[in-house]
Amino acid sequence: MELAKAYDPREAERSHYQRWEANGFFAPEINEDPTAEAYSIVIPPPNVTGSLHMGHALQHTLMDVLTRWKRMQGYRTLFLIGVDHAGISTQLMVTRQLKKDEHKTPQDIGREAFTTRVWAWKEQYGGEITRQIRREGLSVDWSRERFTMDPQLSIAVRNVFVTLYKEGWIYRGTRIVNWCPRDKTVLSDLEVKDEKAKDGKLYYLRYPLSVPPAVAGGLVRPKGGAKSPYGNLQPPATAGGSDYVTVATTRPETMLGDTAVAVNPNDERYKNLIGRTIALPLTDREIPIIADEYVESEFGTGAVKITPAHDPNDWEIGERHGLEKLVVMNDDATMNAAAGPEFAGLDRYEAREKVIAKFDELGLLEKIEDYDVTLPVCERCKTVIEPILSEQWFAKMEQMRDLALGLMREKDLPHFFPEVPHKKVYTTWLENLRDWTISRQLWWGHQIPAWYDNDGNVYVARTADEAYEQAGTTDLTQDPDVLDTWFSSALWPFSTLGWTGQQVQSPKSKVQSEEAGQSLTLDIGPWPLDLKTFYPTDVLITGRDIIFLWVSRMVMTGLKFIGERPFDDVVITGTVLDKNGQRMSKTKGNGIDPLDVFEKYGVDATRMTLAGSATGVDFAWRDERVESFRNFANKIWNATRFCLMNSDGASVSSEFKLQLSSDAENQPTEVGTPSLADRWIVSRLKKTARAVNHALETYQFHEAVQLLYHFFWDDFCDWYIELKKDEITAGDADASSRILSILEQALRMLHPFMPYLTEELWQKLPGVSNDLHNAAYRKADVTIMLADFPICDATLIDEQAEAEMSAVIELITKVRNIRSEMNIKPSEKVAVHIAANADFQKIS
């Protein structure tokens, strides 16, 4: 058999995936061993609107390496794939399409028609990401593919919501929330990012006291002419002695909603003003001057305007002092009627300009300073968030937070890789956890299972019928909002395995739950088989950006509803940066499309590149690096090509036949008497297997890649093949069988990383059969995927052979060095005379 001269990845990538999938190799059911231990990984569900990026490719590669490795070890493996409905992204995408195609808004066509459209969109375009995942070669079980809005998963969501509501962990309340005026929905704190304002300003506004001070000398009259109804006032020596108070603000437009001015109770400058009132300019309102410890005297003027309806801290102060909460903005960040006729309808930034202009006109604008402000922006559309007062659904996190913290403190789980800094960051975040805003003003998602009667009473139930029963009427309206996408993602590790919230817990988890002091509120029914088999999953691999959004919440809901952690280990990958070390982003246009890289260098080379980066460390993408792994793939191809060119009468020996004694004279094996090189390569092979297994156990993927690269290229190709070349080309079938057997084992170890190439080559080796499969897969069709993953056999480690071989290598290198330095042509033969230590003289 003769292979092409160079490896063409496209050839190998064409057929194998289909065959693997069609033969059920990806499904756990392929495992014939009823006692096999389970190994499971759930994929972080990519957004249905998403397309594959390098971050995915990295995470996916690592998950697939682990899955393939464990599968080859005989575990009953499940690599579960699914897609997230991605509420906001998807709704925006379809809204945009609707506008483009029909010039209509969602409101024009109504909720039902709109969601129908989104489903249609999902059917048509939503498969893009999963098609790309197939291309990556992931051994995911497509028969168990899930979508966060599958009926079963939606039932789970409802049950969780209802349970938490009944237990008092979910409530509806009016609070200051993060409002995105563009998406017109509330966002959780985690969906808000900080952005530096380009030209931030701090505006100093003068608020006149409504009654002149009784004390003499209060006013500082300037020499110039009067300009405003309040007189032309100059900044006084002490603010407290004047007839106005200066406040500093970065958002002047919110002054229209001010309901107080606050000062620190110990601030001497303002002490005598506490209790006085201010005639709020541009309005006809009088607002009090109050004292609150929150105010820092050192900052700004030491006096703070208080806008309880548009600032979270002001809201707190408002609560403490019983202030009115005046909402002056609409949901699109324009001013509303309460802002006054002059401002109503203006955009917040127009209103800002106008407020400033008016203050200036009135002589009340003291000064404007440049000021570095970081603005909260919507993580998705980058619109500046407006904190507004709004009625929303919230989840109280105390109980679930304590469950997660308890798991960390008592069992040190989950274990983060790398542990620093993630363990601490995760724990600290939990300790400071605040309530979670879970409602979203969208139509695409899980509609909140709460119904209202005409009096505004709320009925939370799993179904409309249950709500009708509770209310004693069918005249109810369901809450129009949907749940945060992360609410359903939080249930992913168990909702995908069949848990709907209607089953009782397993006896095992029940005990654990009672230990944790948890009450169980779940209904009857057996645990689904998959849940019993595959939960908890073994490891979660994801990026650091969703540790809080997703990882922590899975831990919490897993403990709360299943009574067990969702996974032991969490591998946090680094970020793939562009070649200049910059984050890849759509706006910068510096992203590298994994599919292009697959096309250019092959999937296997790409996987090696990704797995070859150190766990958790950011790294700059370099095409040169992939190129080197493409070259490596070609090297493997050609090494195999060589072995096959001379394989007449030879065949791969199963592992036991490969065994070689270090005491070669006494124990010749079926494949002839092993030479030093034979004993050496087997020893190297076994040490490599040991190290690779260990590296993978500890998620040191790059270590495994290095080991395999070095073993294959340096040990196997540069030395072993070269040393055996004469025997092999002379047609020594024993030597050929031996080299094929080493090659075969190497391919197995490489398979989790380079699935296509290794399958392509392995199938061509003489003598491969499902006898080489792990014992759990003896009936399955022949594939390297199910071959037994090499392990270390300590009896085959031969330190003596390795030491002797090192000496040989050193010697040969020195001779070559001399030849090179003396410019002796390779074709010229020279006689070499060697003086060696007694120990090494016997080495031949």
Next chain:
RNA sequence: GCCGACUUAGCUCAGUGGUAGAGCAUUCGCUUCACACGCGAGGGGCCAGAAGUUCAAAUCUUCUAGUCGGCACCA
């Protein structure tokens, strides 16, 4: 403001309390019958700076500088 990470060969990065590593780039030599996506032989680093612990530190501690990140605040 708090917490943290990183700073190693020209580039991108591994690495360990005890003679500095890889890939790429580079130099020299090779149409050696698997592979020029190759083969062979080289050159190249006082491991950011300073102090300390130690028989021994690039590796541990402290400080400094630069880069980056998370959180909080942001009147």
